[in-house]
Amino acid sequence: MGQLGLFGEASVADLARTHAEARALAASLPANLYFGTSSWAFPGWQGIVYSRQESPAALSRDGLREYATHPLLRTVEIDRSYYAPVPVEDFQRYAAQLPEGLPCCIKAPGSVTSAVFRGRTPTPQANPNFLSAKLLEEELLSPLDATFVEHCGPIMLQFPPQPYSFRLSPRVFADRLSEFLSRLPRKFRFAVELRDPDLMSPEYCEVLRRHGVAHAYNFWSNMPMPAEQEKTVPLSHAGFTVLRLMLPPGTSYDGQRENFRPFDRLHEPHVTMRRQVTEIARRSTREGRDTFVIVNNKAEGSSPLTIRALAEMMVP
Numbered sequence: 097m098g099q100l101g102l103f104g105e106a107s108v109a110d111l112a113r114t115h116a117e118a119r120a121l122a123a124s125l126p127a128n129l130y131f132g133t134s135s136w137a138f139p140g141w142q143g144i145v146y147s148r149q150e151s152p153a154a155l156s157r158d159g160l161r162e163y164a165t166h167p168l169l170r171t172v173e174i175d176r177s178y179y180a181p182v183p184v185e186d187f188q189r190y191a192a193q194l195p196e197g198l199p200c201c202i203k204a205p206g207s208v209t210s211a212v213f214r215g216r217t218p219t220p221q222a223n224p225n226f227l228s229a230k231l232l233e234e235e236l237l238s239p240l241d242a243t244f245v246e247h248c249g250p251i252m253l254q255f256p257p258q259p260y261s262f263r264l265s266p267r268v269f270a271d272r273l274s275e276f277l278s279r280l281p282r283k284f285r286f287a288v289e290l291r292d293p294d295l296m297s298p299e300y301c302e303v304l305r306r307h308g309v310a311h312a313y314n315f316w317s318n319m320p321m322p323a324e325q326e327k328t329v330p331l332s333h334a335g336f337t338v339l340r341l342m343l344p345p346g347t348s349y350d351g352q353r354e355n356f357r358p359f360d361r362l363h364e365p366h367v368t369m370r371r372q373v374t375e376i377a378r379r380s381t382r383e384g385r386d387t388f389v390i391v392n393n394k395a396e397g398s399s400p401l402t403i404r405a406l407a408e409m410m411v412p
Contacts, residue, residue, distance in 0.1 A: 110143035115167060118404065122167040124411045126381035130199065130249070131407065132171035133399040134342070134392040136163045140358030144400050145169070161193040168407050169400070171199050171249055173390050178203040178254065181235045187244040199249030201287075201338070201390055202240065208232045209255050211262045220259045227272055229279035237284060250287040250310065250338055250388060257292045257318075270299035277307040287312045287338040293319050301329045310334040313376060315341040315369050315395060317348065323372040337380040337387040339373055341395040341402065352394035363397035365405070374409040 137156035142149050145166055146159065163169055174190070176182060190200070208231050212220040225231045240248055258264075264272065273288070280286060288304065289312035290296055296311075304311055311329040313322040322339060331337060343352060344366055356363050373389065380387040389406065391399035 107143040107149075108147050111145075111147050114144060115165070118167040118407075121404070121407045121411060122170075125168075125407060126387075126410075128384070128386045129377060129381050129410070130171040130386065130388045131168050131403045132173060132201065132388070132390055133169065133403070134173045134340070134390050135175055136160060136172055138359050138393065140360040141398070141400060142360075144360065144398065157189070158193065160190055164193065164195055164198055166400070168403055171201060171388055171390070173201040173203065173252070175203045177236055178206050181205065182239065184239050184243050187239060191244055191247055194247055196246070198247060199388075200244075200247050201249045201252055201388055202236070203252045203254060204232055205235050206254075206256070207235070209253055211258045211264070220262060222262065227276040229276055232280070237281060241283075245283075248284060250285045250336065252287055252289060252312065252338070252340075254289045254312075255291060255295070263292070264295075266295050266297035267299050269295050270297060270303045273300070274303040274306065277303065277309055285336060286310070287334075287336075289314055289338075289340055291316060291319065296320075296325065296328050298328070301333060304329065305333040308334060310336055310338050312338040312340050313373075314339070315343065315366075315373070317343045317345060321345070321368065321372055322376060326376060331376070331380055331383065331385070335385060337376070337385050339376060339387075339389045341369065341373065341389070341391045341399075343392070343394050344369070347394075349394060356393055356397045359393040359398045361398055362401050362405070365396055369395070370402075370406060370409060374406055377406075378410065 136159050137152040139149055139152060139155065146162055150159065160172065163172060207223065207225050208228055211223055211226045213223050287310040313325045315322060343349060344364065377387050377389060391402045393399045396402045
């Protein structure tokens, strides 16, 4: 450590202090509460999560080992699987860096959850693999079962907004979702995240209840706030709970990314969101449900610091 230089030594000291404070907080939190971030490859987290400056590529490859030493970070989301299949070797490398019992939330591929192919042609084209249980099994579930099953938390089924001509009515979506969920293996836990508020119908809620699938209460640009979502999809409909904190209402992903880089401080704390999330998490854990709270940098500026603030609010 003596070769890190003054800046590196300060970061190590900052991190030690952060861990000590976080450890005291973590000791007061419910054992079934899992805070984590939506990815982990951010050099700006030096002194917050990491002890030294590393490139995003290096952190993506090997950063989980140090990430998992942070007392408040008890889960993490693997989101790259949304964009392309993750090689088995990469899942093996992640598993080698994680301590026993740390569950990961893992995104299902967009090739299964989007009704259209995006970016390939000037106009959207129908995706023939939309809601294909077979493709989900091939691209994600089988590799997980072979190499990563001990670290599998909820599988996240994120449904993005669709172009107008490809939108399904809430009833048709619920029916097709039910058929899809009926074909999935029971050994995995699944959670559905909607990005279109029109699909959050009573029929949708009943489908999730019937299949034991969680609704991901999200903090996302054009979705109702988490407390409003819970009025339609109550906590009691599933045996576990997922909250995903992504974007404040009315903001864009690209805009928040540019405004908040390098994600080393809180820019826009959202008091209402924090209050609603901690209230849902408090009830969920009290009722015995594993409760996963996944936070993105774009929610407030720095996901580990948002988690710290939420943890402080959770302490009795």
